[in-house]
Each structure stands twice: as C-alpha cells, then as structure tokens.
Amino acid sequence: xxxxxxxxxxxxxxxxxxxxLEQNYQVVVVDNLxxxxxxxxxxxxxxxxKKVKFYQIDILDKAAMTQVFAENEIEAxxxxxxxxxxxxxxxxxxxxxxxxxxxxxxxxEVMNHAGVKDIVFSSSATVYGEDNPSPLKESMPTDTANNPxxxxxxxxxxxxxxxxxxxxxxxxxxxxxxxxxGAHESGRIGENPNGIxxxxxxxxxxxxxxKLPELSVFGQDYQTHDGTxxxxxxxxxxxxxxxxxxxxxxxxxxxxxxxxxxTGIGFSVLDLVKAFQTVNHIEIPYRLAPRRPGDIDICFADxxxxxxxxxxQTEKTLEDMCRDSWNWQSQNPKGYCE
Ligand code: NAD
Ligand code: UFG
Numbered sequence: 001x002x003x004x005x006x007x008x009x010x011x012x013x014x015x016x017x018x019x020x021l022e023q024n025y026q027v028v029v030v031d032n033l034x035x036x037x038x039x040x041x042x043x044x045x046x047x048x049x050k051k052v053k054f055y056q057i058d059i060l061d062k063a064a065m066t067q068v069f070a071e072n073e074i075e076a077x078x079x080x081x082x083x084x085x086x087x088x089x090x091x092x093x094x095x096x097x098x099x100x101x102x103x104x105x106x107x108x109e110v111m112n113h114a115g116v117k118d119i120v121f122s123s124s125a126t127v128y129g130e131d132n133p134s135p136l137k138e139s140m141p142t143d144t145a146n147n148p149x150x151x152x153x154x155x156x157x158x159x160x161x162x163x164x165x166x167x168x169x170x171x172x173x174x175x176x177x178x179x180x181x182g183a184h185e186s187g188r189i190g191e192n193p194n195g196i197x198x199x200x201x202x203x204x205x206x207x208x209x210x211k212l213p214e215l216s217v218f219g220q221d222y223q224t225h226d227g228t229x230x231x232x233x234x235x236x237x238x239x240x241x242x243x244x245x246x247x248x249x250x251x252x253x254x255x256x257x258x259x260x261x262x263t264g265i266g267f268s269v270l271d272l273v274k275a276f277q278t279v280n281h282i283e284i285p286y287r288l289a290p291r292r293p294g295d296i297d298i299c300f301a302d303x304x305x306x307x308x309x310x311x312x313q314t315e316k317t318l319e320d321m322c323r324d325s326w327n328w329q330s331q332n333p334k335g336y337c338e
Contacts, residue, residue, distance in 0.1 A: 001073050002026035003247065004116075006059050006107065007080030008052075009036035011191045012122065012180055014044060015240040016078060018189070021048040023244055028072050030065070031081065032058040035194065037336040043188040059103045062110055069114035076118035076171075076250060077111060078243055079104065082152070085198060086126075086294070089149035100152035101159075108163060117170045120246045123157055125178045125232070125262070125299055126150035134230075134266065135302035138176070138258045146294060157258075164256045171250040178232035178262030178301050180239050182321040183328035190328030191236075192335035200269060201233075201321075205329035208282045215284055217269050219291035224298060228269035232262040232300035235316035235324070245310040262301025263314045276322040 003020055007013045008029030014036075020027050021044070029041070029052055041054050053072070057064045059081050068074075082100045083089070089096040104121075111117065128136045129144030145151045157174050164170040181201040183190030196212070197203045206212045220227040242261045249257055267275075273284050307313045316324075 001075040002028045002053070004028045004030060004068065004072070004074045004077045005080065006030050006077065007082065007122075009033060009038070009040045009054075010080055012177070012236060012239060013078075013080040014040045014189045015184060015236045016080070016243045017044055017052060018047055018184060019237070019240040019244055021050045021052070028053045028055070028068065028074065030055045030057050030059065030068060032056060035083075037192070039336040040189060043336075047184065047186050047188055059107050060099070062106050065107065065110045066113065069110060069116065074114065074116050076120070076247055077107070077116065078120045078247070079107060080122045082122065084149060086147050086149045087198060089152075090147050093148040096148045096152055100149075101155055104156050104159065108159075117167070118250050119160070119171070120173045120175060120243055120250065121156065121160060123153045123174045123176045124150065125176050125260070125301065127153050127157060127176060128299070130296050134298045134300045135264065136260065136299065137302045138260060138305055161256050164254075168254060171254045172256045173246040173250055174256065174258045175242060175246055176258070176260045177239060178234050178260065178299070180236045181233050182235040182237065182316065182324040184237060185324055185327070187324075187327040187331040190325070190332065200272060201325050204273065204276055204284055205325050207284050208276070208280070208326060209329055209333050211333070213285070215273065215286040216289035217273075217286050218289055218295060220288050222297040224268055226268050226270050229295055230266035230268050230298040230300065232264065232266055233272065233318060233321055234262050234314060235321045238314040238316050242306065242310065242312050245306075245312040249310055257309070259306040259310060260301040260303055261306060262303050264301050264303035266298055266300035267318060272318070272322070275318050276326070279319045279322040280326045282326070
C-alpha cells in the first residue's frame, strides 16, 4: 500500500516525502512540475536511500490520474498540489480557481471512483482572514479570506466537509499551516521560489547570498512589540512530520478533523532578521518600507489541539529554521538548477 502525494516535488511536499520514506511508507508522487524541478526526486532518494515512484501529471487530467490509481495500491492521499502566490491570485483569479478548486474536485472524483476515501489537505492560516484575534483557534470563523488564493482554501475546506457529510466513509484532515520556513538539515532540499521571492525567509537568504541588495521591511507601525508584523514561523520538517500524524489520525477516526500546524509563538520581521544574523554571522542590510497591502499585524496559532489529538508538536527553534534556511541557500545558490 502506498501514499499518493500530489505536489510532492514542491517545497513542503518534498520534505513530507522524505519523512514518509523514513517512516517506511511507500510513496507515489504526482506533480506537473509547474513550480518544481525533477532534480528534487534524486535529492530525496539521496537523503533517504529509497526510491520514489514519480508521475509527471496534472491533477486535472482525470484519465492519467485514474491510471495512477489503477497501477498502484493507494491507501491515502496527501494533497499539496496548488498554486500559492497571493498577489498573482489577485491578478489571475480564474487561474487559481481552476487549478486549485477544479484540480481538487477532479482528484476527489478519481479517488471516489477508486474507493480511496482518505485525504490530508494543505490548508492555510489564511482561512482565518483579518478579523480573528491571535492565538487563532480551529473553532474560529473562517469565511473571510481576503484574496482568491485564500478563498480557494476556504472553498476546498467546505467542499471536503460537504463530501464527508454526504458519505461517512470519507476520512479527511484539514491542516492549517502557519508560516513554513527552513529546510532539511542535509541542505539537499529546500524552498526554491521562481523569480523575486514574495515571502520573508527566501528574501532574506537571497540578500544573504548577494542576489538581492537589501530587504524591505514592510511596515513599522503595526500593533506589535517592535512595530513590524508578527507571524508563527514553523520549520518545514516539523510541518512535514505533522502530515504523518494526520495520516494516522485519518485511520483511527473517520469524518473531518481540523488542526493548526504552528508553533504557537509569534516573531516579528525584525526578530527573524536578528536571529538570522546572529545564527549565521551574516549582515542583512534592510530598509524600512511602507506596509504591504493586505498584510495583518499579528498571526500565530493556538497549537494545543494538534498536540492533544495528534500527539504532535514542533521540536525545532527559530535558530534551527534560520540555520537550515541558510544551509540550503548557501549550498544551492541557484536552487536546483546547478
Ligand atoms: P510548492 O509550489 O512548492 O508546491 C506545490 C507543488 O504542486 C509544485 O511542485 C507544483 O508543481 C505542483 N502543482 C501545482 N499545480 C499542480 C497541478 N495542477 N497538478 C500537479 N501538480 C501541481 O508549494 P508549497 O509551499 O510546497 O505548498 C504546498 C501546499 O501547502 C499548497 O497547497 C499551498 O497552498 C499550501 N500552503 C503553503 C504555505 C507556504 O507558505 N508555503 C502556507 C500555507 C499553505
Ligand atoms: N515581509 C517583509 N518583507 C518582505 C517579505 C515579507 O517585511 O520582503 C513581512 C510581511 O510584511 C509579513 C512577514 O514578513 O509581516 C511575513 O510575510 P510572508 O510573505 O513571508 O508571509 P505571510 O504571512 O504574508 O503569508 C504566508 C504565505 C501565505 C499564507 C500565510 C499564512 O505566503 O500563502 O503565510 O499561512 F497564506
């Protein structure tokens, strides 16, 4: 029996595939390589010493996906495949609704047909929108996402809830990630954004490597301890391990379960910059810049439900995240395209 990982060549997917292989799961990866490189599969095999079965397929291609289910004994699916750039989703909403929502519907139809009714879904803290106060709890309302990307997550959460309501054989876990950063400690896999990064940590590492001249710190008048935005940064390896706990939970309890995956601790932009500088002994030049539209002051998790029900909690520190992000970037200045 194998776990099918959609988007398994991507940032979080590749780290999760490593953890699955380390736990002796068999893994089948489906990815269209829209936002990833084939090289990542060799790196995964190098780290784990194990083979990954890979299909370069779009999840919207139902015939090809049906074939994957016919050729493999799939017991459950971890569904990462998605577009994820918030700004791009505002400019190209149809592209996001098509890929993320229609892609998920197509996947669920194929799963239903194959009789595989076990799924772990990559949701996001973005579903909490702007109005809920941190620490964010799973029970808070989630219908106020303020961009098309976030709204695809809200819709897919509803969709999976409706599906489980209609058919009690479905086992669904919705994982709401906070801000994943860091990389595998080997430095062989990591985050590899196309073009100029939108997110803070890859921007910092590209400044550190000399690819970008300086960091812009967006906003200094937020209601936080130093005026800069506060987020719940989580090491991608801790996040990856949460998926294994979710697979186990799906086996013991049918229906829909929802968990935040975060540390429960918020750090500001300047906290992160300082930690990065201290751990890696590298100066990060930065300038204070206006707020970025759409950003909120503070976003961090109440991580207690995952601890109680999944027996999962983060193990890595902010220092680990800064060290491992830099280890990856410095060993792979051009990402996977060496
Ligand atoms: P990523 O872009 O690195 O990985 C996604 C992978 O899915 C890529 O390899 C891409 O090629 C593939 N893909 C996209 N559309 C596809 C399709 N139609 N068919 C097949 N493959 C397809 O992103 P990531 O950071 O690893 O994120 C993984 C999941 O976690 C996504 O669902 C994302 O929305 C969610 N998430 C990410 C973050 C974050 O900050 N990285 C935060 C919250 C939630
Ligand atoms: N920031 C800067 N300069 C930069 C980039 C970011 O100051 O160059 C600041 C932001 O203003 C924010 C913090 O750093 O205060 C974190 O920003 P990120 O872009 O790294 O992360 P976000 O919290 O904005 O968003 C991320 C993902 C979303 C996801 C959300 C919640 O990009 O997809 O976390 O999970 F929805």
